[in-house]
Amino acid sequence: MKEYSIxxxxxxxxxxxxxAIPTETVYGLAANALDPIAxxxxxxxxxxxxxxxxxxxxxxxxxxxxxxxTNEHFYKLAKRFWPGPLTIILPKKxxxxxxxxxxxxxxxxxxxxxxxxxKILKEIHLPLAAPSANPFGYVSPTEAEHVRKTLGGRLKYxxxxxxxxxxxxxxxxxxxxxxxxxxxxxxxxxAEDIADVIDIMPGTSFTRTHEKRxxxxxxxxxxxxxPHTPLHLxxxxxxxxxxxxxxxxxxxxKRPSLASSKKYQEYWLSEDGDLAEVxxxxxxxxxxxxxxxxxxxxxxxxxxxxxxIAIYDRLLRACSK
Ligand code: TXA
Ligand code: MG
Numbered sequence: 001m002k003e004y005s006i007x008x009x010x011x012x013x014x015x016x017x018x019x020a021i022p023t024e025t026v027y028g029l030a031a032n033a034l035d036p037i038a039x040x041x042x043x044x045x046x047x048x049x050x051x052x053x054x055x056x057x058x059x060x061x062x063x064x065x066x067x068x069x070t071n072e073h074f075y076k077l078a079k080r081f082w083p084g085p086l087t088i089i090l091p092k093k094x095x096x097x098x099x100x101x102x103x104x105x106x107x108x109x110x111x112x113x114x115x116x117x118x119k120i121l122k123e124i125h126l127p128l129a130a131p132s133a134n135p136f137g138y139v140s141p142t143e144a145e146h147v148r149k150t151l152g153g154r155l156k157y158x159x160x161x162x163x164x165x166x167x168x169x170x171x172x173x174x175x176x177x178x179x180x181x182x183x184x185x186x187x188x189x190x191a192e193d194i195a196d197v198i199d200i201m202p203g204t205s206f207t208r209t210h211e212k213r214x215x216x217x218x219x220x221x222x223x224x225x226x227p228h229t230p231l232h233l234x235x236x237x238x239x240x241x242x243x244x245x246x247x248x249x250x251x252x253x254k255r256p257s258l259a260s261s262k263k264y265q266e267y268w269l270s271e272d273g274d275l276a277e278v279x280x281x282x283x284x285x286x287x288x289x290x291x292x293x294x295x296x297x298x299x300x301x302x303x304x305x306x307x308x309i310a311i312y313d314r315l316l317r318a319c320s321k
Pocket of ligand 2: 131132140
């Protein structure tokens with residue numbers, strides 16, 4: 001992969017080109033958020049429906065204030081969690097192009113914590129619209145190589161910032177109604193973490209839905225994060241039955257204790273079940289196994305608590321094809 005200087009990347013973004021960027025959660029596909037023609041290219045390359053709004057990555061709070069109407073919860077949460085894996089939805093200001101917000105009166109903002117992306121944001125003085133850098137509906141990328149394999153043919157600039165340290169997407173919190181904060185997508189920052197800061201327990205509205213229209217967050221479409229290979233959820237330590245003609249793999253949350261004499265390949269996402277490690281490895285292992293032409297992949301469901309809630313949410317959607 002070619003390496004570009006920060007200045008080259010900055011010039012490309014100013015010229016309306018797309019750049020794949022590393023973040024601490026997943027890789028993003030970025031464009032100048034204030035350039036509707038550049039943003040349109042994101043939808044085209046990803047195959048993303050125009051009804052799905054894109055979040056904006058910012059460098060500092062001043063930039064946030066130019067894009068959205070901020071409120072007291074916003075400042076408290078920004079102080080506690082930014083830069084970091086929290087996206088905050090606020091009423092947008094007119095400067096935000098309609099294509100970014102998919103015509104809605106709101107905009108999602110996030111101050112990312114990846115050092116290279118911080119440098120880029122500082123250099124360019126532009127807010128960056130960026131969804132995850134995967135074809136729409138497919139597993140999110142956590143390494144530059146994932147982006148190259150899926151979108152590389154149509155994308156000149158990919159910035160390699162190593163493996164994403166968190167590995168699943170930010171928590172999306174709707175703060176447009178000050179009295180009714182609502183989590184639209186569970187993520188690394190939990191409802192309890194947020195309640196600790198603003199003294200209100202946010203509601204949640206990320207149960208799966210078959211409704212494809214009028215969703216609070218269109219990214220909640222049921223089928224998402226899906227490998228091409230059929231994926232099935234199993235309980236911890238369950239043994240799927242294998243028929244002779246099928247080639248399957250089983251993904252465990254932690255390293256299995258017994259030496260394996262099993263009829264399938266076994267993988268694990270962490271040594272001892274630590275869910276932060278599971279999150280970090282989840283999409284990488286799914287992409288890896290998706291290349292092996294298996295008939296099925298089975299994966300253990302994590303406990304539905306803490307970051308396990310976000311992992312479980314991704315897995316439900318990834319399985320629902
Ligand atoms: O961690 C992340 O959030 C990554 C990295 C690249 O920053 N980005 C990401 O973007 O996951 P994306 O587009 O794949 O997911 C953003 C989610 C989508 O479900 C989208 O529908 C929702 O946020 N969203 C964006 N703007 C919104 C808005 N104004 N109102 C409601 N939902 C919104
Ligand atoms: Mg995405």
